[in-house]
Amino acid sequence: MPILLVLPADHNIKNNEAFADAVRKAIPAAKQGKLVTFGITPTRPETGYGYIKAGKPKCDSAARKVKRFVEKPDLATAERYLESKDFFWNSGMFLFRADSYIEELATFDNDMKEACEDAVKYGTNDLDFLRLDSRAFKSAPDDSIDYAVMEKSDNVVVVPMNANWSDVGSWNSLADVKEKDENGNCVQGDSLLLNTSDCVVYGEKRFIATIGVKDLTIVETADAILVAKNSESQHVKAIVESLKSNKREIATSHKLTYRPWGKYDSVDSGSRFQVKRITVKPGEVLSLQKHFHRSEHWIVVSGIAEVTRNEDVFTVSENESAYIPRGAVHRLSNPGKIPLELIEVQSGSYLGEDDIVRIEDNYGRNNVTKLAG
Structure with missing residues (x-):
């Protein structure tokens, strides 16, 4: 039975050797069917992390019985935890046998187990990927591994880790x-900061200028701009939940979208028009499709495009264009050895991504779908 090492994506580990050593020490307990979590040896009285209280060490094992999980404490409590040597930061990293975890999940959250099984059972293959069934996946309870299983099971042990770890889950x-910089600012992207201190400034494309501010988090992306007090920046989730509950398109639709064949970037849009920058990987082919409500103009910036338009198949080179009338059966492909870059201008009464009828698709996607390309 395989052993799973579960690692969140937002962690920073500076001592890789110490990390690997802790994983090696945890393997025997995992093989025995234990659910192993990794506890970070505290270096300060941290109030932003959850804690794990461990039982007494055993001479024959690095794993210690978990007595309880503790939510983020106040400063006085965190100071006591630091002195006791039995409390560790909860890293959210786990090691366990697949069957051991499934058995515990069935005991404590069978709804989640069944939803996940259905998501796999009714998923679809997309090249090298298994696309989980979205309806089944959305039906699964929105709980962490900690809450769903680890905090409820008596089969959990903790292995201490001292790998210079930090959780980078907030700005x-x-x-x-x-x-x-010399004023305590953390800066990425093109910016100019005047009389600015202790700020986090992150920009992807646009220039950012600040004057006379401090203790702010400023984030610019293609989708949105965030401005928050540093002390409040961890509450971004509340904004996302509000956008979702109000059914705002920005919660689910992004400027840059990846597809099996490449990607597209929504550059501009307005009444009856939309402009996209499209990149098609070498050798890839978009679906054979048609639209009921829009026409399209394709302008090749670099590379060579092979265009199918009704019965015609022809190539379009750099600085040339092709017109796809509304209702025409069409397809775009890249027969070259370099990425195909083009600008697509859509025009029509309705430009939604659900105005696509797929006639043929190399990636096994549905005939009528909300996916583009």
């Missing part, structure tokens, strides 16, 4: 692991 914590 403040990201700033803690990056270099700062």
